[in-house]
Amino acid sequence: MKIAIASGKGGTGKTTIAVNLALTIASFGQPVTLLDCDVEEPNCHLFLKPEITGSRPVTIPQPKVLGERCNGCGVCADVCEYHALTVMGDQVLVFRELCHGCGACFLLCPEKAIVEEGHPIGSVEEGVSQGIRFVQGRLNVAEVMSPAVIRQVRMQGETAGVCIIDSPPGTSCPVVESVRGTDFVLLVTEPTPFGLHDLTLAVEMARALARPFAVALNRCDSGDEGVRSYCERERVEILLSIPDDRRIAESYARGDIDLSKLPEYREVFDRCCRRIAALVNEGQERADREKRGRSV
């Protein structure tokens, strides 16, 4: 079961919730993997403090032009949709930071004058902490291809057991890469106008990707009623509410977000996990029924 924790707005509590869901599932004695897909600013490790047991680089294939073979025909520059190559005189210049590694120049060069070299853009690290298997991605500074790092985190990290995916904020390509193909998306927000606006975008995203989802409302007793009336109107379930609790803010600041130390929250997260499992099962049964219905 793959559960993504996402949000339109940043700083709403994704990491706090992802880490606590993973801790709760581990406390049930179930195998669980936490994947930190916020590869631009990965934070789960600050709270989980895992022992990192392995690290490998993420590379994307980028063109290298063999000067002795190149005749400066310019086909490579013409076929590159990202304008990552340009011909100056009889020399081809490669703008690495624009390259998506699609392979068009390499495959279409009539002189076979382009070879591909793996260029490192980040890394994927793996470790263990408190019964949780932990996998995180890290984008190298000044690199832009975060989706490629996220893809690698998911490829390496996802197992048959429960996977909790901490996504980056927003609704564009890195988020899509983190959320696609998951069984459930928990959209974290806070009851403010910014929180509401960005939640509506996140709901649109979950719907566009056809993922089942529900809302987690953090600092639920602050702000205004906008998010709650929106959820009621749109029939979106709020399946987790966490109050604006100074104890949480203070322990978060120090790097401790294990809320099971506060007994009332242990129960809240227990309930949240069971509800997500029930919703995922319901969804799967419905999908199976529809499939059977079609084949008949």
Next chain:
Amino acid sequence: MKEVVVISGKGGTGKTSLVAAFAALAERKILVDCDVDAADLHLVLNPRIERREDFSGGKKAAILEDLCTRCGKCQEVCRFDAVSSVACSDGQTRFTVDPISCEGCGLCARLCPVEAIPFEPVVSGQWFVSTTIYGPMVHARLGIAQSNSGKLVSLLRREARSIAEKDGFNLLIADGSPGIGCPVIASITGADLVVAVTEPTCSGLHDVQRVVDLTSHFRIPLMLCINKWDINPEIADRIERETGQRGVRMAGRIRYDPAVTRAQIMKTTVVEYTGGAIAGDIRAVWRNVVYGLG
């Protein structure tokens, strides 16, 4: 003209509330919301849209089923797993392109032996030029699950600069997005000053270090603002010390005040909503930013 961009690394540290307050304090400026992924500045500045344009981030492939010979070349060459094949009841395999996965490289269209793959520009968002009581504002809305936000950010900044030059504004204030990736790099390259807003938490410290790495890489001057510093004064001191050792100047500290959320709910800026101590903090930050801009 000078250009200042507010970013944060970590999300939710108060970028947009600070930019809105700057909008109320600065004179002769144009505003740009570079957080095209989850734009919020308009919720406070209440812009009236004067001009609206479509944005195309690139092209996307689509397979014409009537022409397709089911050779599978497209699926073989796509590196983004955007082409999927489904076995149909007639024993044939049908190929389709998932528009969300398609990165728009066009390789499948170029290599299709029967030219069954049109490769056309798609509209992936809209951008706007608006007026607000604080001055003109350039902003956008990227479509859901769309890519190429960096290209849209560059377009917004270019447009804002040309308006500023034409109408004689000498300052551009931009609200950036969280993270350190594509849209953030597009927001800060060539700017005169970056202001990073952080919070006194261990993740705030971790994330702002990555922002310092980024601005150092691109050699853009950086000033730091610690928001809600009194939540944890020890970590605030540590952030100031550790970034100071790396040559980052302080723009100032802003105390925690629930008035920030209340101002947002009232759709106004913090400095207009309250004359309390926090307004003084923000004014001091703004003075330092103006000084930092030279």
